[in-house]
Amino acid sequence: MTGSAMDCRLIVFDVDGTLVDSQHLILASMQAAFDFLGEPLPPRETALSVVGLSLPEAMGTLLPHLPPEDALRAADSYRQHFLARRLENAAESVPPLYPGALDALERLNATPETLLGVATGKARRGLDHLLDAYDLRQLFVTLQTADGHPSKPHPSMLLSALAESGATPGCAAMVGDTEYDIAMGRAAGMRTVGVAWGYHPRDRLAAAGADVVIDGFAELDAALASLGLVPA
Structure with a gap:
């Protein structure tokens, strides 16, 4: 204390x-996650409106028509893309x-x-x-x-x-x-x-x-x- x-x-x-x-990295990672599921990414304002929620909740909010397990798969894909961008170019991954x-x-x-x-x-x-x-x-x-x-x-x-x-x-x-x-x-x-x-x-x-x-x-x-x- x-x-x-x-x-x-x-x-x-x-x-x-x-x-x-961090919007550019967030949107790029979201695009990768939605591409993974074969879903269209919502408009920029909608996609960014869930920033602040934990990833599973954010994906579930953007993909309410899909089963919860698909939101979890999208969250995992997002994490993988985000980490890959960081490993590929550490400087570029710093917002x-x-x-x-x-x-x-x-x-x-x-x-x-x-x-x-x-x-x-x-x-x-x-x-x-x-x-x-x-x-x-x-x-x-x-x-x-x-x-x-x-x-x-x-x-x-x-x-x-x-x-x-x-x-x-x-x-x-x-x-x-x-x-x-x-x-x-x-x-x-x-x-x-x-x-x-x-x-x-x-x-x-x-x-x-x-x-x-x-x-x-x-x-x-x-x-x-x-x-x-x-x-x-």
Whole structure:
């Protein structure tokens, strides 16, 4: 434990669509999975709308007309393609950080008593690859992935993050780009910040109950300050 419920604030970030723009690799891997099943890939907006869910749930959402075992086969094909792309060209498989993401993380990390975490639908192997590529690991005190938790919006990842960091829900926020992130944060009793540059539009984030929605990382500090989570 790195803090106590009395002296720390926890800001938890989603990854895909929030910290990194991974849409091209995601869509290429989805195309491979749908080709494997002989199914047409849905339009881009529909395909990206499930980002944030664990892979089986995402594929099941996109393929509701097929048996559950086919969704599992599609998820496995996606994983294989994703990993193959990484092995073929490690540099190309690292999605770019969104503008201002690194500065925002470093700024928050330098704020006394503010702790950072991750809650992502990615597998731990994929998260480790990303953190090592950008040398981000030292910024986070808790890393929660799909490997050991139910899919978002179940609050399991955030409850574990709170327990590991020593923060309380009232002193914590979830930052993410999808309604699944917002619903997960609310279910854990945390404040929620939606980011409008990801895979769900602003109105969908607001409808999910986001406390605030921002249009760029330059707005994050003020948003968190308005929620009483960092100094104004």
